Amino acid sequence: MSEIVRVATKAMRMMLGEQDDPELILLSFPGSSGARVSLFRHARTNSLYAVKCVAQSRVSLMDEIGRRNALTPYLPDHLPQVLWCQVLDGFEVMISECKGIHSLHHLIINSNVPHSRLLGVWKDFIEALLRMWQGSEHQFNEALCPRFFPARLGRIEQGIRNATVGKTKLSECWDMPVVVNGSEYQSIAKSFEAIAQVGKPKMGVVCHGDPQPSNIVVGTRYSWYCVDWEWAGPHQDWRMMLANLYGWWSTRCSVLSTDAVLRVSRNRLEIEHSSYVPTHLQPYQDIARSVASTMSAGFPSEETTNDVNRFLAALYFGEIRFLHMWGREAFAETMLAQAITTISGSYRGANAQSFRFPQQ
Incomplete structure (x- = not known):
């Protein structure tokens, strides 16, 4: 025992x-x-x-x-x-x-019940979050945010400095340009500098703090319950919460098409990878994407979209530290590539996991 x-x-x-x-x-x-x-x-x-x-x-x-x-x-x-x-x-x-034995995450990944049912649970959860956000708007005070972003970003940056992907220590190529699938992007160092430029929201909201399917327990008759409340409270940035709702599907549900490759060549960090979120899971991500329209009273501004992508890039960088817990070490190169391309504002390639609308 x-x-x-x-x-x-x-x-x-x-x-x-x-x-x-x-x-x-x-x-x-x-x-x-x-x-x-x-x-x-x-x-x-x-x-x-x-x-x-x-x-x-x-x-x-x-x-x-x-x-x-x-x-x-x-x-x-x-x-x-x-x-x-x-x-x-x-x-x-x-x-x-x-209230239930399995999380929404478990049920979705294992397809234990029809996805039409699980999609209904996810949609109801998202709508409840929206009502909470809209009903709790208040003046935002970053110092009171349960997930104080500057400190969180600092922990993520330190974790990536200490990380080794394959046989490559990322600290040793920190300032090198990054080449992803043949296209050149800024370095890891400049990527973190860009993430830190995230703007302040117009208002704060009350939220769970880590809204994603692993923290939703599904009960009888497809009722649902939020668990793990350690980051809950007021003064949340809804754009950070949206990044969790949207980006989780890329961090925990993406599939590799081929083995990813990471190497240092000609003083550049080169990554070759191919991954995608399976088609039957994309409607979940689409529901999360719709939050931006509601919170922006229409089509989200370029500034809002850029800030969501800053939070997304931080999420992708941050997940690299925990891949070993979930047996997903093979996704380290892909998460690194997605972080770099997302903060660069590039939507190149059909499989890019930046936040964007189909029209953009």
Whole structure:
């Protein structure tokens, strides 16, 4: 039994006041924060519980519960109840209702149910986010944003400096021009400088903070529930949230056509790759894209589109740090190429994953 499962089982017994071990039915993969979630079934009642265990997280579980409360007025029927929270054997432990065993991500990737049903869940989730954004507009204060972008970008940049893709240390080609599929782009260094030029939104909104299918649990009759509230709260930049909604499909669902190649040649960093989001998943991305029209009261401006792409490029760079957690190390070259081309404002190639509308 792993240490996390042992602690989670102990917490369940403490909460229930029982000596019998509940039945462990699922242990999640670790998230980027290092947290693991164990799902348990109570032997007598068949009730399901989600037990989140984390050590040395940037956001404590007590703070996460507080941030959940910011969402309650807007998503009253879509938030599991928190039942218990304590520090136990060096772990912060939170027990909440388990409203469903599988995330929307799991169901989509495995095609466990018809995509028409899952697309309906995604559409309903997006519409709920839009209502929340429009109903919570307030003066934006970047210093109060739960996902303070300058600090986040700094962590991403440091992670990429320390990264090795294939046998190439990115720190050693930091200032080299990058050639993607034969076209030359700016260096990694200049790409980060360009991302940092993102403008401020006209207003802040309340949001989940990390809205994407891995954080949506699907329950009975295709009901849905938001989990992982560590970045929730006000003073969110809706364009950053849109980048998550749109870019997630490229980071977690893209498919490689061929093996990607990364090499240094003639003092240039060269990447050859070919990837795409499968056709049956593109409608999910299209629904996310529609958010920009609604929030912009029509067709989004060039400035809005450029800022969404700055956030997208940061997302693509950032995901490189976590590919090993999901067994997707083979996508490192592709994520690097997508980040570089996205921030360069280039839409070359049918498979580019920049944010844009068909007319552009």
